[in-house]
Amino acid sequence: MPLPTPQPNVRVVTLRIDDRDLSAREDETLIEVCRENRIPIPSLCHLDGLSVWGGCRLCMVEIAGQGRLVAACSTRVAEGMTVQTDTERLRHYRRTIVELLFAERNHVCSVCVSNGHCELQSLAQRCGVDHVRLPYRQAPYPVDSSHEMFRLDHNRCILCTRCVRVCDEIEGAHTWDVMGRGSDCRVITDMARPWGESETCTSCGKCVQVCPTGALVKQGTSAGEMVKDQHFLPILARRRHAR
Amino acid sequence: MHLEDLAEQAAQYRNEDAHIEREVRVCVAASCQSSGSLPVLEALKSACDTQGAGSCKVKGVGCMGLCSAGPLVAVADKDCALNESVLYRDVTPDDAPDIMASVCSTPVERLRCPTDQPFFSRQQRIVLEHSGLIDPDSLRGYIAVGGYAALVRALTEMTPADVLREVTTSGLRGRGGGGYPTGLKWSTIAKMPPGQKYVVCNADEGDPGAFMDRAVLESDPHRVLEGMAIAAYAVGASKGYVYVRAEYPLAVERLETAIRKAKRAGFLGAKVADTQFAFEVEIRLGAGAFVCGEETALMASIEGLRGQPRPRPPYPAESGLWGCPTLINNVETFANIAPIIREGGDWFAAIGTEGSKGTKVFALAGKIKNTGLIEVPMGTSLRDIIEVIGGGIPDGRAFKAVQTGGPSGGCIPEAHLDIPVDYDSLKTLGTIMGSGGLIVMDETSCMVDVARFFMEFCMSESCGKCIPCRAGTWQMHALLDTLTKGRGTRADLALLEDLCDVVRATSLCGLGQTAPNPVLSTLRYFRDEYEAKLLGDA
Numbered sequence A: 001m002p003l004p005t006p007q008p009n010v011r012v013v014t015l016r017i018d019d020r021d022l023s024a025r026e027d028e029t030l031i032e033v034c035r036e037n038r039i040p041i042p043s044l045c046h047l048d049g050l051s052v053w054g055g056c057r058l059c060m061v062e063i064a065g066q067g068r069l070v071a072a073c074s075t076r077v078a079e080g081m082t083v084q085t086d087t088e089r090l091r092h093y094r095r096t097i098v099e100l101l102f103a104e105r106n107h108v109c110s111v112c113v114s115n116g117h118c119e120l121q122s123l124a125q126r127c128g129v130d131h132v133r134l135p136y137r138q139a140p141y142p143v144d145s146s147h148e149m150f151r152l153d154h155n156r157c158i159l160c161t162r163c164v165r166v167c168d169e170i171e172g173a174h175t176w177d178v179m180g181r182g183s184d185c186r187v188i189t190d191m192a193r194p195w196g197e198s199e200t201c202t203s204c205g206k207c208v209q210v211c212p213t214g215a216l217v218k219q220g221t222s223a224g225e226m227v228k229d230q231h232f233l234p235i236l237a238r239r240r241h242a243r
Numbered sequence B: 001m002h003l004e005d006l007a008e009q010a011a012q013y014r015n016e017d018a019h020i021e022r023e024v025r026v027c028v029a030a031s032c033q034s035s036g037s038l039p040v041l042e043a044l045k046s047a048c049d050t051q052g053a054g055s056c057k058v059k060g061v062g063c064m065g066l067c068s069a070g071p072l073v074a075v076a077d078k079d080c081a082l083n084e085s086v087l088y089r090d091v092t093p094d095d096a097p098d099i100m101a102s103v104c105s106t107p108v109e110r111l112r113c114p115t116d117q118p119f120f121s122r123q124q125r126i127v128l129e130h131s132g133l134i135d136p137d138s139l140r141g142y143i144a145v146g147g148y149a150a151l152v153r154a155l156t157e158m159t160p161a162d163v164l165r166e167v168t169t170s171g172l173r174g175r176g177g178g179g180y181p182t183g184l185k186w187s188t189i190a191k192m193p194p195g196q197k198y199v200v201c202n203a204d205e206g207d208p209g210a211f212m213d214r215a216v217l218e219s220d221p222h223r224v225l226e227g228m229a230i231a232a233y234a235v236g237a238s239k240g241y242v243y244v245r246a247e248y249p250l251a252v253e254r255l256e257t258a259i260r261k262a263k264r265a266g267f268l269g270a271k272v273a274d275t276q277f278a279f280e281v282e283i284r285l286g287a288g289a290f291v292c293g294e295e296t297a298l299m300a301s302i303e304g305l306r307g308q309p310r311p312r313p314p315y316p317a318e319s320g321l322w323g324c325p326t327l328i329n330n331v332e333t334f335a336n337i338a339p340i341i342r343e344g345g346d347w348f349a350a351i352g353t354e355g356s357k358g359t360k361v362f363a364l365a366g367k368i369k370n371t372g373l374i375e376v377p378m379g380t381s382l383r384d385i386i387e388v389i390g391g392g393i394p395d396g397r398a399f400k401a402v403q404t405g406g407p408s409g410g411c412i413p414e415a416h417l418d419i420p421v422d423y424d425s426l427k428t429l430g431t432i433m434g435s436g437g438l439i440v441m442d443e444t445s446c447m448v449d450v451a452r453f454f455m456e457f458c459m460s461e462s463c464g465k466c467i468p469c470r471a472g473t474w475q476m477h478a479l480l481d482t483l484t485k486g487r488g489t490r491a492d493l494a495l496l497e498d499l500c501d502v503v504r505a506t507s508l509c510g511l512g513q514t515a516p517n518p519v520l521s522t523l524r525y526f527r528d529e530y531e532a533k534l535l536g537d538a
């Protein structure tokens, strides 16, 4: 993957992540440096090429000398920073966050078309979530199948807003948004009209490809079939950026 | 405009009222209005006309503090403070003739509310110095008591650096909850490269039980505008916003009037007080979402976006409204500025405690005799506030706990009542000063219920952006609900404590980070109440 050419005034700093000395451009975020150096940081809302959201809180890391944890996706590197990405405490928090997500809506993987190709599912496996300690919320959510090519199942949505951001920032349609607050939040198309009646959607499918779960899928796929392809995103984002 | 011109103007206004010897002041702030003070004002005005008391003036004024006894009417010699006046409580329009007749003779005993009680005598009013004395809608009234002199003085006799020095010397800390040093915040914005900068007054006030900021805006709106203008001069801003919740229509109305009049008189606008300094103020209405008091969400809301926090840094001081450096302070913080400039930072720093200077306005609510608004020096003990000023617990019941800091705070039991109220002492007890809401609870309160109440608030006010807050508060509320109903197990309690830790450590903004506090503090002091409700371990 080609990296953007460094800006003339950007300095390079050195920092220590998980006991490794690394160098980074000072305008980079911790998650970018970690990914470059193959240090795994779990994340669900972050996607290279989209704006920073900071909502899933899975990327949190410990910084020496700082009481608070910080989100790696929204924290810039600094000279001399010492970072731990995989402590016992962080593993416990990440595990709990994944459990909170599972208990919030319906994530019964065995009947999901994304089974086997889902970022939430594989994250749960990585975090060792083999059961959920929390009671399931069991709120019934609707499914919107009105679009001729795609389907939205709110029960599988984790509100990462990747769809909102890709449609707005890359496709330029701004079909998606979020309505409500707290646990009543849900993604909507246009002014909460059925997706099939949307006047802004170009049916480009970008939202479906970036959705980490089985919330956005192609119509007609059956369990285990829905493979997502996100390689277009950084390429498109960089081309636009270069222009 | 020179300071002398303004002083002359003030003298002239006072002169025009020289024939008035006595004033009948009717509280027209929201609480007294809701108990019917406007008809009382009308009745008093017409009684004044018919009974022909030419040397007496009936006027509407701001909050006098003892809201539970409203409508309040004070009769006093002009320029006399509240505690030197004859105060009447629970006044009805029918009482108007009696009150007017008493102006120059003996007071109406059946309506009297003693002003020599500690509720009045133990207060020290700086923020509220004009509250209950001047007509909030009158610019003349504000100028007559020395209003805008601090602004004119800052603009004509001080450099921005001088102003910053006074504010820093004063030791004033933000009254919106965090307690961040105001001088330091101002200096940071002043140091940002010149260009577009903004000043924002946070009047969102979403904490349940809090109405300090509302009272200040309803009682003395020019005071807040003056503080904002001085701030703008100090940091180099030319535009300001007051973000008020739409549920405060009276505050909004008074603020609008104040802005209009201040602009016409040249205290806002292109050439403030005939100097080169320009400052415009606009009101922005919030829809009343608690999270919109959080500064990054507030800014998003002003920009017309969904009121949702974003990660900090960058802080507003560096990148705020539309990416420009932005100063955000609370209403009460701004209301402290004019007296600091008038009397000097050292004067202010001499009041209060080592780490918390000045006074603090508190809203007393709950199981307490005198509910209402008070202002006391920092360092006053909680016991003084509750037992002496607040008059103690009614109905012969025993005190149990006091909740400070709203949904971000915690409960303090009897054993710690002698603690001085300041930012740092409260923190050692696992709670915070917050914006100044004090909710008193007596022996009948169940502390698990209290924790559930605050968790319900946070759950329904969560913006939903980040998962620990959105789903975590829901789970914690469900657990607390189970516990209050006596259906919880020891494992539920352990899970609740675990979630407190996760939500506090991982939430994106202050709402989620502090949502567990009421649970943690009740667990700390009243764990036995949680245990007593557990199902047997059988």
Ligand SMILES: Cc1cc2nc3c(=O)[nH]c(=O)nc-3n(C[C@H](O)[C@H](O)[C@H](O)COP(=O)(O)O)c2cc1C
Residues within 6 Å of the ligand: B173, B174, B175, B176, B177, B178, B179, B180, B202, B203, B204, B205, B206, B207, B290, B291, B292, B293, B294, B295, B296, B328, B329, B330, B331, B333, B435, B509, B510, B511
């Ligand atoms: C959820 C949340 C709600 C808040 N609500 C208010 C509020 O209603 N009024 C306020 O002044 N500050 C509120 N704050 C604090 C502000 O974000 C900010 O710190 C404050 O306005 C700064 O002003 P100060 O330095 O004068 O205190 C809130 C913070 C959080 C996290």
Ligand code: SF4
Residues within 6 Å of the ligand: A166, A167, A171, A173, A174, A175, A176, A200, A201, A202, A203, A204, A205, A206, A207, A208
């Ligand atoms: S298909 Fe394309 S245009 Fe339609 S909602 Fe998805 S991203 Fe937006």
Ligand code: SF4
Residues within 6 Å of the ligand: A156, A157, A158, A159, A160, A161, A162, A163, A164, A187, A207, A210, A211, A212, A213, A215, A216
């Ligand atoms: S539909 Fe998919 S991409 Fe959109 S918010 Fe939900 S989980 Fe994220």
Ligand code: SF4
Residues within 6 Å of the ligand: B291, B308, B309, B461, B462, B463, B464, B465, B466, B467, B469, B470, B507, B508, B509, B510, B511, B512, B513
């Ligand atoms: S902590 Fe709560 S209010 Fe704050 S961003 Fe997260 S969900 Fe929104």
Ligand code: FES
Residues within 6 Å of the ligand: A042, A043, A044, A045, A046, A053, A054, A055, A056, A057, A058, A059, A060, A071, A072, A073, A074
């Ligand atoms: S990836 Fe950082 S919060 Fe989601």
